[in-house]
Amino acid sequence: MPDHKLTLISHALCPFVQRAAIVLLEKGVPFERIDVDLKAKPDWFLAISPTGKVPLLKVARPDGPDVVLFESVAICEYLDETQSSPLLLPADPITRSQHRAWIEYGSGVLADAWQFLNAKDVPTAQSKGAAFRGHLSRLEQLQGFGPYFGGATFGLVDAVFAPIFRYFDVLPDAVGAPLFEGLPKMSGWRQALKIRPSVAQAVGIDYGDRFKRYLFENGAILH
Ligand SMILES: N[C@@H](CCC(=O)N[C@@H](CS)C(=O)NCC(=O)O)C(=O)O
Structure with missing residues (x-):
């Protein structure tokens, strides 16, 4: 699909945007990235985003009108199906279904991590931290890990968990x-x-500082 120009409409801190950026980088596809201010959403963004959320992927097609895709998993699957290898979802239907389920599970893990990190009081931090650890403990029981979710090959489940784990890499040990x-x-x-290059490159070099500033400005006890 070399003629289709891709634009990722983004926010510098958004973990859902990172999923799509990681997939684009894994595939080696050129793309433009436009960040929007989610505190003052521009009219052009509100006009094309059904949910008012990022990411969006604008696909400019030479043979038809531009298309705007929304929802990170839908965007990632579109990219996986249309861009060249490596495939990031398994070909086998059973394994693919399992990976899709763990992707959904990953969104729950992200929610716990986010609420833990943003907690404004100790009881909330403790309960959300316990929920997060509980989710990880369940994953720990799976066979076949290493180094990635599906074994030797990086996949879409990895692209979902990488932004979650990144939070803990930029904060104190x-x-x-x-x-x-x-x-x-x-x-x-x-x-x-x-250490996966696509993961490292999916955010700007100032990501850690911006994220810590965000926690501070939002009154998180962890900042
Ligand atoms: N389910 C959506 C979630 C996207 C999402 O929550 N994006 C956040 C930024 S990380 C957003 O745009 N928030 C703006 C808002 O809710 O007004 C997806 O997977 O794309």
Whole structure:
């Protein structure tokens, strides 16, 4: 699909945007990235985003009108189906279904991580941290990990978990240590994702500082 110009409409801190950026980088597809201010959404953005959320993927087609895709998983699957290898979802229907289910599971893990990180009081941080660790403990029981979710090959499940684990890489070790302690597969997975070039390149170099400033400005106790 070399003639289709792709634009990822983004926000610098959004974990859902990172999923799509990681897929584009894994596929080696050129794309333009436009960040929008989600606190003052521009009219052009509201006109094309059904949910008012990022990411959006604008697909400019030489043989038809531009199309705007929304919802990160739908965008990632579109890219996986239309761009060249490597395929990021397995070809086998059973395994593909399992990976889709773990992607959905990943959105729940992200919600717990987000609420933990943004907690404004200790009881909330404790309960959300316990929920996050509980989710990771369940994943820890799976067979076949290493270094990535599906084994040797990086896939879409990895693209979903990489932005979650990144939070703990930019914060002091003491934040993540109790959550990952005693979970060797999760710790190894986190490390493998951290050094994957597509994961590293999916955010700007100022990501860590911006994220910590965001927590501070939002009154999170962890900042
Ligand atoms: N289910 C959506 C979630 C996207 C989402 O929540 N994006 C956030 C930024 S990380 C957003 O645009 N929020 C703006 C708003 O809710 O007004 C997806 O997977 O794309």
